[in-house]
Amino acid sequence: MATTPNAAAPSDFTAHPQTLQRRKVGADDIAHLITLIAAATLLLLAVLLVYQLWVLSGEARSKFGWRFFLTSTWDPVAGEFGALPFIYGTLVTSAVALLIAVPLGVGGAIFLAELAPPRLSSSLTFVSDLLAAVPSVIYGLLGVFLLVPVMRTTIQPALKATLGFLPLFKGPSYGIGFLTAGIVLAIMIVPFVLSVSREVLLAVPRDQREAALGLGATKWESTWKVVVPAARIGIFGSVFLALARALGETMAVTMVIGNNPKIAASLFSPGYSIASVLANEFSEATGNLYLSALIELGLVLFLLTFVLNGLARLLILVTTARGSGVLPT
């Protein structure tokens, strides 16, 4: 209250400086309290989220223990629940997505940060931000009706013809499956890699580029050997952030992955992911054990994204001194 000038108060209040002071402090305290309650509500919700996931998955956790993650039978009728096929599907689709999205996103970010004139760079970033805002069900829609037929008739036969000796590209072409889901995911996460990588590349001091160019490096050499290494921790951060998105992505994956809980080496095989089994089976889960097993899957997903997001934010914070409020949402 040191900033509140008592002396400037109207004269009729000066007779009771004590009450004036108390009234003002009271109002500020109430405002403080109300906003504190709002902020605390968020904390409470987060605690409650973890608590609910933990308690409601209790039955499955106590019945299966670690076996839940190591067995691959998913039989609601017999009450046998093993999460391995879903974890496998989530990891494989995310890996495919990263393999495609990281070169594309980082390459695009290099262009936007290093080469493009500022106007072009900012308008392309704007478009990329819009791309990040496209709802996931729209990607699923295009996946189902556009990508799946193209995969079945063109891309998968072509891959089989050229790389068919690898176990990754064997088996019948259904169109749906790990590869298709991975490609849809890749398109969805590129904007995240792109915009965060661009931020961290732009944060590299200008002198470093000039020094490299001054030593006779070409533009590409200065970018690839000086700027990118300087920003690499932040770029890793953007990759983790994108990975967290990919792991939790539900609708688009559910619509193209094939929804079949099996583990197969072939990327053409239909599979299942943690998020899609939740989307498909949660509302019709009968019996407490079934529901509890599904909620345990939710808990796994939560923990995975929690760790990855934490790591990503830390890495990005290290490279950009700008603070933590600049991440795209």
Next chain:
Amino acid sequence: MSIRLAWRKSLNVVMLSLTGLCAAITVSALFFILGYLMWNGGKDLSWSFFTHLPAPVGEEGGGMANAIVGSLKLLFLATIFGVPIGLLGGVYLAEFGGRTMPFLVRYTADLMNGVPSIVMGIFAYALVVMPMHHFSTLAGGIALGIMVIPTVLRNTESFLRDVPRSLREGSFALGANKWRMIASVVLPAASRGILTGVLLALARVAGETAPLIFTAFGNRYWSPGWNQPTSSLPVVIYTYATGPYEDWHRQAWAAGLVLLGLVLVTNILVRAFLTRGTAYERT
């Protein structure tokens, strides 16, 4: 020119063009998506799409009036639940707060922002659907509302922090106490930014499907009040696209076009509004 230099120069040109290609591919995806949806969904978009209920299974025609209204109701609930908490929490972070609490809140907000939307659905299921024993509009609205909080909170905080110090000092000098300063000087000065943050957060949850599947569920009819399952645009697109009927697929394209249009138009308008001049000119 030595061979090595020639090699370095050509590598330079090749790699730089490749980065340009990467950017071009990424950016063109949006135009491709938009164009493809317009081409596919545009022809099935009619007046009855907005005014009629879904036709019985197997019959042609019908519309998605109930899904559109359902989505609006869910967004209304999300606004009621999420925006006040996010807004006040943001004020707390920017204006009050000590050392540990703001750090905790900020960290939690970022964490909650990254929680997969399907997990938020489970949360809302546990909070609302389980005690009530049935799916409801309310449950869906709460799921979306919780998802709105972190974004609004962080946005509000950052726009409040951008308000110049001189404005605060000015209002203190006029004898205002802290809450008066916040309510009548700082908040109005940051209002444009805060509003854009709120709209962007709502545009984001408007397209969410996963948290609604087992909270708001779905409904082929009108959903009176707040206590019954309701249809919503994203869930209908999902159901129709994965359904077996040709007519459903056509409707899914039309609904997809409407949803994408709404989300993109909101995003473009809001971002344009934000970049047009600073918010402080008015004060």
